[in-house]
Amino acid sequence: MSTRGDHVAIPTAPGFDSSLPFLADGYRFLSRTADALGTDAFRTRIALRPIVVVRGVEAARFFYEGGRFDRARALPPTVVHLLQDRGSVQTLEGESHERRKTGFVDLLVGSSEERLARLAFEEFSERLRGLRGSGPIAMHDELPRILTAVALRWAGVPEHRRDDEQRADELWQMVRQAGSFGAGTWRALLLRRRSERWARELIADVRDGREAAVEGTPLAAVARWTGDDDQPLPAAVAAVELLNLLRPIVAVAHFVEFALLALHLEPAYKAAFHDGEFTDIDGFVHEVRRRTPFFPAVAGRATGDLDWHGDGIDRDSWVMLDIYGTNHDPSAWPRPQSFDPKRYERGEGDARNIVAQGAGDPVADHRCPGEPATEALIGTAIRAFSHMRWSAVGPQPPKVRYRSLPAEVVGGLQVRVF
Structure with a gap:
């Protein structure tokens, strides 16, 4: 079942907190969890904080466009000081x-x-x-x-x-x-x-x-x-x-x-x-x-009350975009694990949907x-x-x-x- 279509409540991942499995395999844990739940969005906790994880081209636009999220307040202090x-x-x-x-x-x-x-x-x-x-x-x-x-x-x-x-x-x-x-x-x-x-x-x-x-x-x-x-x-x-x-x-x-x-x-x-x-x-x-x-993912805090396919995301809620999962999403990239430079000329992928840099x-x-x-x-x-x-x-x-x-x-x- 996918959240790409009609209203489907955002499911919750098993377990109370996902910090340890995320730290152990930050690139693949989020997508594996989404795949297991049959969804492109799920709720969990990271560092004991409730968070909604989203992936896919649509999710990337939702996350980056329209000023919906404040990323500065969501970054760990060490990341802010090192990178920005x-x-x-x-x-x-x-x-x-x-x-x-x-x-x-x-x-x-x-x-x-x-x-x-x-x-x-x-x-x-x-x-x-x-x-x-x-x-x-x-x-x-x-x-x-x-x-x-x-x-x-x-x-x-x-x-x-x-x-x-x-x-x-x-x-x-x-x-x-x-x-x-x-x-x-x-x-x-x-x-x-x-x-x-x-x-x-x-x-x-x-x-x-x-x-x-x-x-x-x-x-x-x-x-x-x-x-x-x-x-x-x-x-x-x-x-x-x-x-x-x-x-x-x-x-x-x-x-x-x-x-x-x-x-x-x-x-x-x-x-x-x-x-x-x-x-x-x-x-x-x-x-x-x-x-x-x-970098496997990026997080932000909602600047207002938001809607994801009919399910609400409250103001100040934490949302994380699965960057690695979005770049390996089979709905956007057929055979995503294959290194295939010719896929673009065949129309099996749009370079504009690569979210390595937002x-x-x-x-x-x-x-x-x-x-x-x-x-x-x-x-x-x-x-x-x-x-x-x-x-x-x-x-x-x-x-x-x-x-x-x-x-x-x-x-x-x-x-x-x-």
């Missing part, structure tokens, strides 16, 4: 959110996106040439370094203010530790504070004329951004937004590692790309984004404006690797540990470049 922090675009709603989001869209589309892809190809190509003939390289270490250099160059950060290794450690740990708790999270929070201090000082120096920012670069633009009062954003907020441009670029390292894993497991595509046949690269990138386990409109809703840039970076990395001869080494076939958040290749993907 107070005053950032994702913590805003309404006109304030739309105004700030427009600034991000302006920086992430058109010629700026093309420049980002060009810099990425240059950086990947140079690094890979330097790695030729060396021993196995751990991609979960090397890819964040490459993309940090790309991000800092693209943003227009002066070379003497970059410190690529330190920035790479800071930005990557924000991503890797966002779904964890413990000593690693506390270290990441300390690194976040250091990174914010660096960005705050850089913004202040640009505004005061002590540091030059090239016109047209993201650094110059963010330094001039204003708030609802038409006054320059506080330096601390502008610093957070600068990091919100840099960190997602570095986070693409996660998708690139899984793209390389897919190429290793799909040798026909690897051979075709190496031969310069890139006809299927767009579909390949879409499948990487759809299949890669990144849903809805990039300006008005909470869909990431950097989604096209993410696709461009993944495609650029594939092209750069395809110009080289490389192989994955270590235990075969590589396995994915889904109990980690984000999921990871067991032991990390090790690559040798020839």
